[in-house]
Amino acid sequence: MSNTLALYAAVGPVLTRYQIDVDAATLQAQESVSLPANIHYVVPHAARQTLYVATSDSSSGSGNIVGKTHHLSAFRIDPASGKLTPHGTPAALPTRPIPITTDADSKFIFVAFNRPSLLLGFAIHADGTLGGEIKQNDAVDTGIFPHQIRVTADNKLAILV
Numbered sequence: 001m002s003n004t005l006a007l008y009a010a011v012g013p014v015l016t017r018y019q020i021d022v023d024a025a026t027l028q029a030q031e032s033v034s035l036p037a038n039i040h041y042v043v044p045h046a047a048r049q050t051l052y053v054a055t056s057d058s059s060s061g062s063g064n065i066v067g068k069t070h071h072l073s074a075f076r077i078d079p080a081s082g083k084l085t086p087h088g089t090p091a092a093l094p095t096r097p098i099p100i101t102t103d104a105d106s107k108f109i110f111v112a113f114n115r116p117s118l119l120l121g122f123a124i125h126a127d128g129t130l131g132g133e134i135k136q137n138d139a140v141d142t143g144i145f146p147h148q149i150r151v152t153a154d155n156k157l158a159i160l161v
Contacts, residue, residue: 003021003022003079004019004020004021004022004153005019005020005022005082006018006019006020006030006077006081006082007019007020007027007032008042008051008082008084010039010042012038012039013035013036013037013038013039013046014032014033014034014035014039015032015033015034015035015039015042015053015075016029016031016032017029017030017031017032017081017082017083017084018030018157019081019082024038030081030082030083031083031084031136033075033084033086035053035055035071035073035133036055036057036071036090037055037056037057037067037069037070037071038055038056038057038132039053039054039055040054040055040056040096040097040098041053041054041098041099041100042054042100043100043101043102043109044077045102045106045124045128046102046104046106047106047128048074048077048107049076049077049079049128050072050074050075050076050077050085050087050106050128050129051074051075052072052073052075052095052100052109052130053072053073053074053075054071054072054076054093054099054100054111055069055070055073055097056069056070056071056093056095056097057069057070058070058095058096060061063152066095066096066115067096069093070092070093070094070096070097071090071091071092071093072090072093072097072100072109072111072130073086073090073091073130074086074087074090074128074129074130075087076128079146083097083152087127087128087129088125088127088128088130089129089130090130091122091130091133092114093111093113093120094097094118094120095113095116095118096115096150097111097112097113098112098113098114098146098147099111099112099148099149100112100149101149101150101151102124102151103151103155103158104151104152104153104154105155106124106128107123107124108121108122108123108124108134109121109122109124109130110122110149110151111149112142112146112148112149112150112157112160112161113135114145114146114147117142117143117144117145117146118142118146119133119135119140119142119146120133120134121133121141122134124151138143138154142160143160146160146161147161148160148161149161
């Protein structure tokens, strides 16, 4: 039996699954999924059964295009093939997301934004679908230009750089 794995590649709003046959050293394009805007960041659930995708129609980097379509979406990963299918309802975001990350157990997903500086957290349901935004009682000081968010393996710290 061949040793295969899935690779996902994003170009604009299209996320394509490639099948890699390690033994034969081949890469073959499979199906693609189209999202409502350009893909900016992707992160898997800890159980590797769901893939979370942040999208926006704003320009990246120092571009001046401020878009109006920003989402966080979940896709179920087929355990046999790696094929992606939409999973639950996407969450609307207020502006272009930069990085996204989950906590170690993937019970929460965090989204950082740099223009304007902002950090949001969303619950993740047991089935991997996105829950609602977790409202904070106090404002979080996110600095002037956050660009990366990570959670430590012990879930004790979220680090926003």
